[in-house]
Each structure stands twice: as C-alpha cells, then as structure tokens.
Amino acid sequence: MDQALQHLVNGTVLGGTYALLGIGLTLIFGVMRVVNFTHGELYAFGAYMVYALVSLLGINFYLSLLLAALLGAALGAAIELLLLRPLRRADIDSVMLVMIGAALVLQNAEMWGWGGVAKLVPSPFAGTPLVVGPISVMPLRIFVLLVACALLLGFWLLLDRTRAGTAMRATFQDAEAAALMGVRVGWVNTATFAIGSGLAAAAGALLGPVFMVSPTMGDLVGLKAFAIVILGGLGNLPGAAIGGFALGYIEEFGGGYVSTEYRDAFGFLLIILVLAIRPQGLVAPRERVG
C-alpha cells in the first residue's frame, strides 16, 4: 500500500509533464492538421537550453526555465514560418516528410552541438527527499509538478477565457468561417505551433534537471507524445491531459510492480490496447475543447 502511494506520487509528477507534452502536440494537430514529428526534439531542445543557461552561462535556474520555454516557442514559430507556411497548400505526405526531415536535422544538431555524453543540470533544490509518512519525494519533483499544473491551468485559461483563445478555438473548428470573422488564420497557425512547441520545451526544461539530458532523449519522448495524444484522441485537449497522466501512472506502476527494464514498454502496450478496443481515444470526442 505504501509502495502504491509512492508510485501514485511519482506517476503524478511524470504525468504532469507528459500532459504538457501531449497538449502541445494535440493542439498543433487539432488546429493545423499537422503531425508534428519535431515535438520530441523540441522537448530535448528545452532540456538543453536549461542546461546551457544554467551550467554554461550561470543564469538563475527559474529564469532559465522560463527562457528555455520561450526559446522553444521561438524555435516553433521559426519552424512554422520557414517550413510549414510555404507548404500551406501541399499534400499531407509532403508536410510529413518535411517534418521528419526537420526532426532529423534538430536531433543531429543536438548531437553535434552538445556531444553524445549525457549532461546533468544542477537545480537549487535539496538533494534529500521530503518524507511525509510512507512517501518520500524529491523537492525538485514537487516543484516540477506545480509548474506543470500551473502551465496547464494557464493554457486552459488562455484558450477558454481570452479573445485570442476563442479565435484560436474558432479556427480549430472552421478556419474559413474564422477568416470571415477577421481572424488572421496564418498568425493563429504560427501562434499555435509556437505555443505547442513552447509547452514541449517547457516539459523538457522541467524534466531535464530531474533526469539527464542526452541527444537521444527526444526520440523516445516524441514517441511517448504520440502515445499520449492517441490515448486522449487526436486533437482532443482534455484527452491529452488525461492521456498524459494515464501514461505517467502506467509507466510508474508497470515499472514498479512488473519490470523496471520494460517501464517504457508499458505505455506502448496501453496504446495498442486502446487502439484495439477504443480507437477514438479514452475520452469521448464530443468533449473536445475544439
């Protein structure tokens, strides 16, 4: 029982960042109908930026997190403007190929720029765990969960409560009708890609100090992001949040009770099950925010 509580806590921490990752990816798919293969690399980018800012430039840890997310958003905006905008009228195959190419370029650039050795990001949090009854948690992990939840809440408020958010959801649902209302659909696309990428970079920036930062970290995470999005249903924002936490728990409990080595496999096992039994995702399509 105590062990289960411990896994629950760990799964929640992991799930929060997975939710960020999934929401970013599903948002981009929902608005732009683009399958973003660079998502995992933006996650890695966020992690490397925190490493560079904190370890190499000596910038304050919290400020570095913020900057890493913003740089991720800027990189996303650049990808949208340079690669996707010229392909607005291209078929889906061309867009996919270009995105796969971009992911390869980013990954190799990381390898080239940072080398193959994993890096450690120092954080200002104590290395001794907080112990509450039977549960012990690293303070850094609590911080990561709080920031992830704050970002999720902030994103939801932006989408649900602001004029820009409403325009974004409208574009999600009917881009031509939105254009007739005066929405600059091109800018909504850029903003969407930037926000989605910023969320991925934020997730990487948050988990970078928890784990290690390595050039291949983006691959596995990219796959996981797709797993989360499939769990929640493509283009389904609340679904992505739920899928993120679901994956966090599955990995944590699977890794804890069955096998640590196959920890990453449990998530994919779940995807296969979901696709076989409930291909529309765990969450009903009518609950989509879009």
Added chain:
Amino acid sequence: MLRLEEVEVAYGRVAALRGISLEVREGELVSLIGANGAGKSTTLKTVSGLLKPAAGRVTWDGQPIAGLSPREILRRGIAHCPEGRRVFPHLSVRENLMMGALLRRDAAGIAQDLDAMYARFPRLQERAGQAAGTLSGGEQQMLAIARALMSRPRLVMFDEPSLGLAPALVQQVFEIVQEVRRQGLMVLMVEQNALAALGLCDRAYLLETGRVVRAGSGPALMASADVREAYLGGRAFAA
C-alpha cells in the same frame, strides 16, 4: 457602394466567374439568383476576400478591394454570412456572437448589440451558453445572421440563408433580411428560392455558368420569360 467590373475567378484551371459585373448601391437589397454551380457563392467569396480575382475590378466606395484580406474587407464594413451557416459548433452561442465582433474595440457598443440580438432572437438568449452545434438548423441560421451583424457592417452578404429550412422558418429569414435592409444596410443576397428573392429585392442579377445573363428590378426579372421558365415554374421553385 459595391461594384464588380468584369471579374474573373478560377479554381485552379477551372473558370468559375467569366467576367461578372454588378453593383449594390446605398440602401439597396440586391438578389443574386441562378442554378447550382452558376457562381453565386464564388461571387460572394470574391467580395469578402476569400478568393482573389484573376482579372477585373472590385471597388467599395470607389476604393479597390480585390486582393485585400477578409479581415481588411470586414474592417471596411462588408460582412459575409456564408452558405451552410458555418457557425462554430463547439463554441457557445454567445462566443459565436462575440466572434462576429472580433475586430471591434468598443466594449459598450458590443454589449449593446449583443442585447439587441438577444432581444431580436430570444431563442439565442435562452441558449446563450449552449454549444452552437446543439441548435436546430433554423436557430443556427439565426445565429449565423446575428453573428454577421455583430460586426456592424454597412453591407451584409447572405449566401442561401433559407437553405434547408422549414417553410415557416424560411419566411422568418426573409423577414429578417428585410429588417436588415430597413435599418439602412446594403444587402447582397444569394438565393435558390428565386420567387422569394425577386419579390424581396430592389434589383436582381441572374447568373449562368459564371456570367450575368440578365439584370433588372425584381418585377422585371420575374416577368421575363426565361427566368419564369427556368426558375419560377421549374426546379428551383419546386425545391
């Protein structure tokens, strides 16, 4: 005043408009009639900036507007209520109406117009918080019209506002279109229901395969033999 001169529009290589000229003058209600595929919707999309003409001129108050973005054209006072209603299904009724006022910054005026829409369409007020996709077809059409009016346009273009509605609702829609005109707005209306459209309008244009084949007052077009035959006795009327 809106004026189109020899406007040509193509989808890829397929010509949809082959030199259309028409006008909507201050205070007028102008109808655009014609069979399916004649180019009526294409004409409206060209005016609202969704499509760019390959040739010809579109002017609004004497200024060329062809090639401007839909946003810029809306800002200049032309609203387009598209075919098939196109309300945002997962936005609430109220959010849909607010989308219509997206470019406006006068909060007080927007609130006032919102109240006016609710007063005119009590059903929309009752369902203000509900997703627009859950409304009936008639309610969605009312919402689409109200949404277009929320931008406070000087010219509003309706594309087949009566399409797919029960006869009682069709009547209501036409009453609303007349009200809009009485408020001093210019109206350009596309209609399959030629009889109703000709009865309502100041002037009308008959389109066939991307060309204006007849123009004149409503009664004049109604009296013309080919219009009677093709649109008033035949399929369009039966539909």
